[in-house]
Amino acid sequence: xxxxxxxxxxxxxxxxxxxxxxxxxxxxxASFHYSPNTKWARPYYPQYPEDMLAQYTAWAIQSxxxxxxxxxxxxxxxxxxxxxxxxxxxxxxxxxxxxHDVEEGNQVPVATLVLKVGTERGRAWREAGGKALMGxxxxxxxxxxxxxxxxxxxxxxxxxxxxxRVR
Numbered sequence: 001x002x003x004x005x006x007x008x009x010x011x012x013x014x015x016x017x018x019x020x021x022x023x024x025x026x027x028x029x030a031s032f033h034y035s036p037n038t039k040w041a042r043p044y045y046p047q048y049p050e051d052m053l054a055q056y057t058a059w060a061i062q063s064x065x066x067x068x069x070x071x072x073x074x075x076x077x078x079x080x081x082x083x084x085x086x087x088x089x090x091x092x093x094x095x096x097x098x099x100h101d102v103e104e105g106n107q108v109p110v111a112t113l114v115l116k117v118g119t120e121r122g123r124a125w126r127e128a129g130g131k132a133l134m135g136x137x138x139x140x141x142x143x144x145x146x147x148x149x150x151x152x153x154x155x156x157x158x159x160x161x162x163x164x165r166v167r
Contacts, residue, residue, distance in 0.1 A: 009072065016064060016071035016112065018138050019098070023109045024073070025057030026090065026097035032056065033088035041157060045148040049089040054142035060112075061141050068117050073109035080104045 016024065029052055032038050038045070038052075045052050063069050078096065079085075096102045146154075 012075050012107075013072055014075065016060075016073045016109070018064065020073055020109050021057060021060045021064065021139055023097040024060035024071075024112055025053050026094065027109065027112060028056035028059065029053050029090065030086045030088045033086065037157075041150060041153050042148045043150050043153075046089050048145075048148040050091040051145050051148040053091060053094070054144055055146075058141040058144060061138055063114050064138055070115040070117060072113045072115070074111040074113075075107040076110040078102050078104055078106045078108045 029049075033045075042052060060071075063071050083090065083095070096108065098108065102108060
């Protein structure tokens with residue numbers, strides 16, 4: 001049986017790398033900030049933006065660690081004014097999320113797609129993409145303090161989700 005051939009990734013798309021993790025945290029914050037659930041579950045986010053960033057950075061690490069998922073990133077030219085294009089708050093000093101100077105026009109992750117493996121095709125993608133992770137050390141997960149959360153809302157949501165699973 002020959003290995004499954006998977007289509008090549010479109011230009012500007014590649015498997016996520018450990019060095020992308022801080023940037024992915026920023027992307028998740030910038031996108032999930034607009035969810036109505038975020039404002040309900042994390043009403044103290046403007047006072048503690050580092051807590052939400054830590055949570056989403058931990059999710060990025062978890063996705064890259066989990067063999068059940070494939071994480072792809074789309075890259076595009078860095079726009080130095082990107083912070084002015086979102087209402088999301090970021091901790092003081094956090095700019096590109098890449099930990100080094102990035103100049104306008106450099107290619108940076110701008111979107112992510114997390115796919116569940118679950119199929120032969122998915123496993124083939126994971127094996128091809130996994131080569132990028134071989135020997136790479138993922139950062140440790142950040143401390144999650146949850147000061148931005150409303151504990152009562154969080155507990156209510158967990159109870160609701162658990163009841164739905166039981167049904």
